Amino acid sequence: MSGKLSILTINGGSSSIKFALYDAVNPLKRGLFGTVDRIGLSGTNLTFTEPTKKQPKSFKLTAANHKSAANSLIEWLEKQLDFKSVKGVGHRVVHGMKHTEPEVVTQELLDELHRIAPYDPDHLPREIELIEVFRQRHPKLSQVACFDTAFHRTMPRVAQLLPIPRRLDAKGIQRYGFHGLSYAYLMEELARLGDPAATTGRVILAHLGNGASLAAVHNGKSTDTSMGFTPTAGLVMSTRSGDLDPGLAPYLARTEQMTTSQFYKMVNHESGLLGISETSSDMRDLLDREKQDVRAAEAVALFCYQAKKWIGSFTAALGGLDTLVFAGGIGENAPIIRARICERLDFLGVGINEARNAGNAAMISADNARVTVRVIRTDEELMIARSVCRLFDSDA
Numbered sequence: 001m002s003g004k005l006s007i008l009t010i011n012g013g014s015s016s017i018k019f020a021l022y023d024a025v026n027p028l029k030r031g032l033f034g035t036v037d038r039i040g041l042s043g044t045n046l047t048f049t050e051p052t053k054k055q056p057k058s059f060k061l062t063a064a065n066h067k068s069a070a071n072s073l074i075e076w077l078e079k080q081l082d083f084k085s086v087k088g089v090g091h092r093v094v095h096g097m098k099h100t101e102p103e104v105v106t107q108e109l110l111d112e113l114h115r116i117a118p119y120d121p122d123h124l125p126r127e128i129e130l131i132e133v134f135r136q137r138h139p140k141l142s143q144v145a146c147f148d149t150a151f152h153r154t155m156p157r158v159a160q161l162l163p164i165p166r167r168l169d170a171k172g173i174q175r176y177g178f179h180g181l182s183y184a185y186l187m188e189e190l191a192r193l194g195d196p197a198a199t200t201g202r203v204i205l206a207h208l209g210n211g212a213s214l215a216a217v218h219n220g221k222s223t224d225t226s227m228g229f230t231p232t233a234g235l236v237m238s239t240r241s242g243d244l245d246p247g248l249a250p251y252l253a254r255t256e257q258m259t260t261s262q263f264y265k266m267v268n269h270e271s272g273l274l275g276i277s278e279t280s281s282d283m284r285d286l287l288d289r290e291k292q293d294v295r296a297a298e299a300v301a302l303f304c305y306q307a308k309k310w311i312g313s314f315t316a317a318l319g320g321l322d323t324l325v326f327a328g329g330i331g332e333n334a335p336i337i338r339a340r341i342c343e344r345l346d347f348l349g350v351g352i353n354e355a356r357n358a359g360n361a362a363m364i365s366a367d368n369a370r371v372t373v374r375v376i377r378t379d380e381e382l383m384i385a386r387s388v389c390r391l392f393d394s395d396a
Helices: 064-079 107-119 124-137 150-153 180-192 250-255 260-269 272-277 282-291 294-318 328-333 335-342 355-356 380-395
Strands: 006-012 015-025 029-037 043-049 057-060 086-093 143-147 202-208 210-219 221-225 323-327 370-373
Touching: 006 124, 006 380, 015 064, 015 380, 029 064, 029 380, 043 064, 057 272, 057 370, 064 124, 086 124, 086 380, 107 124, 124 143, 150 180, 150 221, 180 202, 180 210, 180 260, 180 323, 180 380, 202 294, 202 328, 210 294, 221 294, 250 260, 272 282, 272 294, 282 294, 294 335, 323 328, 328 335, 335 370
Parallel strands: 006 086, 086 143, 202 323, 323 370
Antiparallel strands: 006 015, 015 029, 029 043, 043 057, 202 210, 210 221
């Protein structure tokens, strides 16, 4: 893949669409990129940054849903580039069931995604809609589905099993894990940095952002992860609860007359940091308020406490730890959170250098610590573009 061909990446969230254009050269070079945010809400904007400019630009859009937002985005992109030069469009698809690799979108794959849409009603229907809009407007354009669950298909059976009746496991109800595109990118970065743990060691990856999870990786393969059948499981997040006692659902149904849809909304959109603090889902806000507001302090403390527990449990599952990686909006930009998570983990060989950590250095572990602790800025869009290029190259 050379010349002026390009790869377009689409990363659709629950209320946003991130996009980026890459020149299909080696290494890939990012050009135009941006975000359509607040889809379905007032104040929808398309914000973009051109490759030769440092300052982003933005303008307002009318986008009542993902379909109208996608059409508006494509119409705008058609004015910025010749779609004949686009080799392919790579989409982040949150749920991929048993799929282990990126795949070219076919009608059969679309039918399957429609079938499994109930597995993740917050993401999959919107992602399918994005693929179909591109298909309608540019039917000859190759599209690739990059599955967020694929990275974790190497997990051993014991890590995938949920302790429920076996007949449900046969229907695909098991631990899948998510943030796989981020984790795949982080492992490639570890290898590029020359960290031997990337291929022959024990690594814990902590993707800490609005959505937050951790993954245990042994010899380059995922062996466990904190998210489960859905992205709601595991660590407490911005608005998601993370793991809960299953008995809470029938209890609230009896005492609060809470319906299934109300419970779903509560654990996905009203819980986590927002639910505990009652003020904000943003870690920056909570850190600013924690000295004056016990609710904010407790939200921050619970986040750090649970992350510490997951690191401990995954270290036990791995039989030790060689490298710990922090990524995501919180993991990359909140030194105090990293410090609190790593505090008292010296018995595992984890220790951080305060000055390096405060400066957001690439390596923040103390010189005498056995475990290497790194901060790596993740890049899901670049991982999608790489996946598209590799798939096309393998077909060449």
